[in-house]
Amino acid sequence: MSQAFDAAEQQSRLEERASQALALAAELGADACEVGASVDQGIGVGVRLGETESVELSRDQGIAVTVYVGQRKGNASSSDASDASLRAVVEKAIAIARHTGEDPAAGLADAALMATELPDLDLHHPWALDTDAAIELALRCEQAGRERAGITNSEGASLSSTEAVTVYANSHGFLGSRRGTRHSLSCLLIAGSGERMQRDHDFTTARRASDLASPEQVGISAAERTLRRLDARRPRTGRFPVLFAPEMARGLVGNLLNSIAGGALYRESSFLCDQLGATLFPEWFSLGEHPRERGGLASAAFDGDGVATRDNVFIDQGRLASYMLSAYSARRLGLHTTGNAGGARNVRIQAPTTELAALMRQMGTGVMVTEMMGQGLNPVTGDYSRGAAGFWIENGEISHPVEEFTVAGNLREMFAALQGVGDDIDRRGSVHTGSWLVDGMTLAGQ
Amino acid sequence: MTDMSESALKQASSLLLAPGGLDQASLDAGLGHAMGAGIDYADLFFQRTWHEMWVLEDGEVKDASYSIDGGVGVRALSGEKTGFAYSSQISADALAETGRTASGIARSGSRQAPQAVQAVAASARYAGIDPLSGLSAEDKIAMLKQADRVARAADPAVSQVSASLTGVHEVVLVCASDGTLAADIRPLVRLNVNVIVARDGRRERGSAGGGGRYAMSRLRDAGVATSYAREAVRQALVNLDAVAAPAGQMPVVLGSGWPGILLHEAVGHGLEGDFNRKGSSAFAGRLGEQVASRGVTVVDDATLADCRGSLTIDDEGTPGQYTPLIEDGILTGYMQDKLNARLMGMQPTGNARRESYAHVTMPRMTNTCMLAGNDDPEEIVKSVKRGLYAVSFGGGQVDITSGRFVFSASEAYLIEDGRITAPVKGATLIGNGPEAMSRVSMIGNDMALDTGIGVCGKEGQGVPVGVGQPTLKLDELTVGGTAS
Numbered sequence: 022m023s024q025a026f027d028a029a030e031q032q033s034r035l036e037e038r039a040s041q042a043l044a045l046a047a048e049l050g051a052d053a054c055e056v057g058a059s060v061d062q063g064i065g066v067g068v069r070l071g072e073t074e075s076v077e078l079s080r081d082q083g084i085a086v087t088v089y090v091g092q093r094k095g096n097a098s099s100s101d102a103s104d105a106s107l108r109a110v111v112e113k114a115i116a117i118a119r120h121t122g123e124d125p126a127a128g129l130a131d132a133a134l135m136a137t138e139l140p141d142l143d144l145h146h147p148w149a150l151d152t153d154a155a156i157e158l159a160l161r162c163e164q165a166g167r168e169r170a171g172i173t174n175s176e177g178a179s180l181s182s183t184e185a186v187t188v189y190a191n192s193h194g195f196l197g198s199r200r201g202t203r204h205s206l207s208c209l210l211i212a213g214s215g216e217r218m219q220r221d222h223d224f225t226t227a228r229r230a231s232d233l234a235s236p237e238q239v240g241i242s243a244a245e246r247t248l249r250r251l252d253a254r255r256p257r258t259g260r261f262p263v264l265f266a267p268e269m270a271r272g273l274v275g276n277l278l279n280s281i282a283g284g285a286l287y288r289e290s291s292f293l294c295d296q297l298g299a300t301l302f303p304e305w306f307s308l309g310e311h312p313r314e315r316g317g318l319a320s321a322a323f324d325g326d327g328v329a330t331r332d333n334v335f336i337d338q339g340r341l342a343s344y345m346l347s348a349y350s351a352r353r354l355g356l357h358t359t360g361n362a363g364g365a366r367n368v369r370i371q372a373p374t375t376e377l378a379a380l381m382r383q384m385g386t387g388v389m390v391t392e393m394m395g396q397g398l399n400p401v402t403g404d405y406s407r408g409a410a411g412f413w414i415e416n417g418e419i420s421h422p423v424e425e426f427t428v429a430g431n432l433r434e435m436f437a438a439l440q441g442v443g444d445d446i447d448r449r450g451s452v453h454t455g456s457w458l459v460d461g462m463t464l465a466g467q
Numbered sequence: 468m469t470d471m472s473e474s475a476l477k478q479a480s481s482l483l484l485a486p487g488g489l490d491q492a493s494l495d496a497g498l499g500h501a502m503g504a505g506i507d508y509a510d511l512f513f514q515r516t517w518h519e520m521w522v523l524e525d526g527e528v529k530d531a532s533y534s535i536d537g538g539v540g541v542r543a544l545s546g547e548k549t550g551f552a553y554s555s556q557i558s559a560d561a562l563a564e565t566g567r568t569a570s571g572i573a574r575s576g577s578r579q580a581p582q583a584v585q586a587v588a589a590s591a592r593y594a595g596i597d598p599l600s601g602l603s604a605e606d607k608i609a610m611l612k613q614a615d616r617v618a619r620a621a622d623p624a625v626s627q628v629s630a631s632l633t634g635v636h637e638v639v640l641v642c643a644s645d646g647t648l649a650a651d652i653r654p655l656v657r658l659n660v661n662v663i664v665a666r667d668g669r670r671e672r673g674s675a676g677g678g679g680r681y682a683m684s685r686l687r688d689a690g691v692a693t694s695y696a697r698e699a700v701r702q703a704l705v706n707l708d709a710v711a712a713p714a715g716q717m718p719v720v721l722g723s724g725w726p727g728i729l730l731h732e733a734v735g736h737g738l739e740g741d742f743n744r745k746g747s748s749a750f751a752g753r754l755g756e757q758v759a760s761r762g763v764t765v766v767d768d769a770t771l772a773d774c775r776g777s778l779t780i781d782d783e784g785t786p787g788q789y790t791p792l793i794e795d796g797i798l799t800g801y802m803q804d805k806l807n808a809r810l811m812g813m814q815p816t817g818n819a820r821r822e823s824y825a826h827v828t829m830p831r832m833t834n835t836c837m838l839a840g841n842d843d844p845e846e847i848v849k850s851v852k853r854g855l856y857a858v859s860f861g862g863g864q865v866d867i868t869s870g871r872f873v874f875s876a877s878e879a880y881l882i883e884d885g886r887i888t889a890p891v892k893g894a895t896l897i898g899n900g901p902e903a904m905s906r907v908s909m910i911g912n913d914m915a916l917d918t919g920i921g922v923c924g925k926e927g928q929g930v931p932v933g934v935g936q937p938t939l940k941l942d943e944l945t946v947g948g949t950a951s
Contacts, residue, residue, distance in 0.1 A: 074548060465947045
């Protein structure tokens with residue numbers, strides 16, 4: 022059931038499309054223009070209770086055009102790839118630019134900053150996988166999980182494999198494109214029944230199929246993660262240290278990155294406005310990005326402005342060393358772009374790591390948080406309050422599962438109260454980190 | 468069949484089918500492809516959306532965007548199995564290819580012929596109009612500038628104002644093997660104002676907004692740019708004076724309107740048909756049981772005129788309905804799409820929704836509301852010795868299996884000795900759905916709908932929804948602040 026997808030052909034087709042859009046924009050009176058175009062194709066299968074539940078073939082495409090008329094800007098986009106539609110999109114973008122107000126900061130990034138070297142970052146590893154084989158893998162995954170005693174029900178296992186091509190071009194003459202793949206397998210199981218019911222899941226994701234965890238590993242881990250939650254109690258209200266499991270710690274890194282992103286800063290909607298150079302973390306903690314890492318989940322040689330990406334250090338020995346800026350947000354702040362249009366890429370922490378068991382001993386009594394719910398963050402003040410579930414730690418050891426409580430504090434204080442980073446590094450996302458031990462948070466339970 | 472459905476079908480056919488040279492015979496042929504061996508239901512969902520957004524920052528509308536998306540999604544069902552494929556091209560070739568792909572979900576079994584289509588009769592819940600036209604670009608920009616002026620004039624502490632105006636013109640047509648043929652023209656508009664205030668080294672935010680399924684000109688005529696700007700500033704100033712929220716269990720009074728997201732999270736998701744068919748919801752198998760305090764009646768109502776979550780027809784062509792979920796504390800209904808209704812031996816309730824043609828339908832909420840009770844809202848507050856009064860929320864989430872839910876307050880106050888006192892910083896409230904519903908002890912007589920701002924996410928798909936409720940008292944809920 023697989024559809025033919027020739028990535029190289031799609032890439033040259035999109036590059037041609039982007040060039041056409043630039044030419045059209047110039048012809049129709051735009052002073053500058055940038056174009057993003059993408060196409061992706063994927064297969065997704067779902068199984069549940071040993072049966073196929075869904076088979077989905079997807080193919081999405083889109084083209085987005087931004088034009089500048091003087092210092093005025095207009096955007097238009099469409100999922101329609103026809104010639105007529107391309108013309109309509111460019112015309113609409115120009116029509117909008119006639120109405121928007123002048124913006125001194127508007128415009129392309131400086132031509133001198135465009136990426137000139139576009140190395141192959143080893144991101145494209147298609148998986149020759151037909152529907153039957155995909156279903157088979159998902160079935161093996163769910164089966165392995167359901168075989169664990171105590172698993173009573175399942176929301177199933179799903180496997181997806183996507184291939185994507187993206188192109189960015191602008192009227193400086195920059196044209197960059199990249200192809201990439203992403204394969205994922207996940208499983209969500211249920212244990213217990215009635216009011217005692219609990220769910221949890223696990224997943225694996227990679228650019229290369231051979232880098233995925235085995236289906237059985239994912240299923241068994243999903244089962245174990247679900248079973249260990251049974252008979253959770255509510256912890257008592259009070260001030261305790263909190264050990265954020267790697268997936269949760271990744272969220273804290275995300276909160277940090279959002280707070281040093283140019284858009285949040287010039288809108289004054291970050292608690293880290295005007296804090297460049299300030300000490301945020303302990304001295305032993307540094308954090309940066311490595312956008313050109315080969316095979317990285319977020320690797321890219323150019324950012325969303327066509328600017329060459331580079332290694333950035335955001336936190337240097339505890340201090341806020343750099344903001345995360347695009348060409349536009351940099352102009353708004355009177356600074357220079359850091360090549361972060363589109364965000365941070367392949368974020369890594371530089372800090373001594375501690376064995377998880379030792380981190381738990383260091384904590385003594387407190388809570389290990391393995392799941393959080395809700396939005397619960399005020400980015401303007403850093404005030405933090407989120408629903409959580411996890412495990413009560415007593416004298417450095419797991420005592421029992423806990424749920425239905427909140428962990429609250431203020432990000433500024435939480436960052437400063439970081440006591441250690443675990444060696445249990447989770448490499449499944451663009452941000453790699455181990456657990457974080459944070460002192461002095463408020464738990465609200467019973 | 469009402470006139471509205473007829474004109475919607477005519478319009479949708481000319482916008483969606485005619486450009487690709489499709490007619491009823493092509494739809495029949497498309498269904499024929501999708502109704503392969505072993506397939507017992509198939510549907511074709513055609514959609515086109517025109518989306519527009521204007522954004523004001525620093526007193527100027529410096530950014531605006533326009534997008535056109537569309538295509539056809541083809542779904543083939545066989546028992547509990549779903550095959551799905553879609554295409555951004557609407558053509559006979561695309562129908563043949565996606566139809567064959569979707570029907571591949573079943574490999575064997577008998578072939579069933581689609582039933583002859585018949586137009587669905589449905590009462591229009593909003594006018595089938597293009598909400599983007601009717602106001603010029605200048606008028607749209609003027610509305611945003613008005614919001615900016617009002618917000619900046621409201622208080623010297625205002626340091627940033629951003630405002631956005633969005634509109635979507637959505638046209639859908641559904642043709643299904645059970646004989647369904649239906650179309651809908653869905654307008655949706657919204658105006659939002661966000662402000663940052665700064666005073667004495669403290670900074671805070673406030674926001675307000677709303678809209679519904681009507682023309683943009685109604686936003687202008689209602690003067691919402693002014694009222695939302697004032698409301699956003701008022702909320703930000705309240706938060707500037709907020710003290711740390713308490714931590715622990717206490718009585719909580721929820722204001723009317725938008726705090727109804729409590730229902731959406733604590734009850735709504737758990738009553739969607741798919742989770743109950745699979746037995747993964749905390750409410751599964753509990754029809755007829757008491758799951759909430761006496762007096763609690765919760766409905767999902769797609770029929771409210773011009774509301775953000777309303778639907779004339781759902782995305783399977785079933786007319787939008789008024790669906791009681793909990794009546795006087797007793798669980799009486801689930802929200803269903805055709806697949807889950809059939810597998811559970813129930814009727815579809817008009818709750819089949821999808822983010823777009825490129826997504827599969829699921830049972831989803833429309834406008835989820837608790838009906839009014841008899842209590843005076845002032846008496847409700849007076850009855851609390853020490854607790855929290857929460858009037859606005861950011862968002863929430865639920866684990867439908869354990870029933871645990873959270874939602875985060877963006878404006879809340881302490882109640883001390885029956886009086887509303889100091890504003891407190893936004894805190895997350897956490898509870899267990901069935902448990903929280905059984906702790907509702909007072910229900911106000913002031914039922915109100917939210918202003919039209921909700922977006923509900925499920926399995927990565929976002930759809931617009933509404934919520935509503937009267938002032939409510941829950942005897943105990945956990946408040947996640949930092950003060951002891």
